[in-house]
Amino acid sequence: MTINNKATTQVVDANNVSHISAGTVIKGEISSLADIRVDGTVQGKVYSQGRVVVGEEAVIIGTLACGNVDFWGKIEGDIYVKDTFSLKGTASVNGNIHVRRIQVEMGAQINGTCSMINEGDYDSFVKDVITTEVPAAE
Numbered sequence: 001m002t003i004n005n006k007a008t009t010q011v012v013d014a015n016n017v018s019h020i021s022a023g024t025v026i027k028g029e030i031s032s033l034a035d036i037r038v039d040g041t042v043q044g045k046v047y048s049q050g051r052v053v054v055g056e057e058a059v060i061i062g063t064l065a066c067g068n069v070d071f072w073g074k075i076e077g078d079i080y081v082k083d084t085f086s087l088k089g090t091a092s093v094n095g096n097i098h099v100r101r102i103q104v105e106m107g108a109q110i111n112g113t114c115s116m117i118n119e120g121d122y123d124s125f126v127k128d129v130i131t132t133e134v135p136a137a138e
Contacts, residue, residue, distance in 0.1 A: 022057050031130065036066075038073070047130045056090050065126050078112075080129060082122040098125055 016034040020026060024040035031047045038046065039055040046052065048066040058073030065080040072088040079085065081099040089107035097114040100122070104110070117125070 020058075022055070029130075045130060047126070054091075063129050065129055078129075080117075080122060080125045082119060098122070 018032050018034065018036045020038045020040045020042060022039040027043045029045040030036065030042065033049050035050040036046065036048045037053040037055065038058040038060065041059045042062065044062045046060060046064045051068045052064065052066040054060065054069065054071045054073040056072040060075040060077065062077045064075060064077065067082045068084045069081055070086045070088065071091045074092040076094045078095045079093065079097045084101045084103065085097065085099040087102065087104045087108040089105040091108045093109065094111045096112045097110065098117050100117055102114065
């Protein structure tokens with residue numbers, strides 16, 4: 001997959017997925033050009049230009065920002081999704097959702113607001129939320 005930015009062109013291997021395994025606790029900020037799968041606990045910001053998958057046992061305490069997300073777990077914090085947010089039946093969201101498209105299965109819980117945004121809104125939100133730059137691929 002090739003990601004085209006105004007300043008640079010970055011190549012990302014579609015098979016690369018960062019995985020936070022069950023039983024793992026990360027405190028801090030995660031930034032990735034590639035996809036991320038969370039089955040453990042993250043206390044802090046999670047940012048991916050790609051897809052984030054949040055498993056049933058996963059817990060995020062902080063901000064999630066990504067291109068797309070499939071969400072089964074729990075989050076206490078705000079969510080910013082550039083394209084599609086797929087909220088599964090076991091999911092629990094305690095925070096505000098800012099998304100272009102949303103799909104919600106029966107049983108999912110949302111305690112917060114949901115705002116429909118466009119790509120420009122997402123870029124503006126992420127600029128304020130994510131404080132570190134993702135390094136360019138060589």
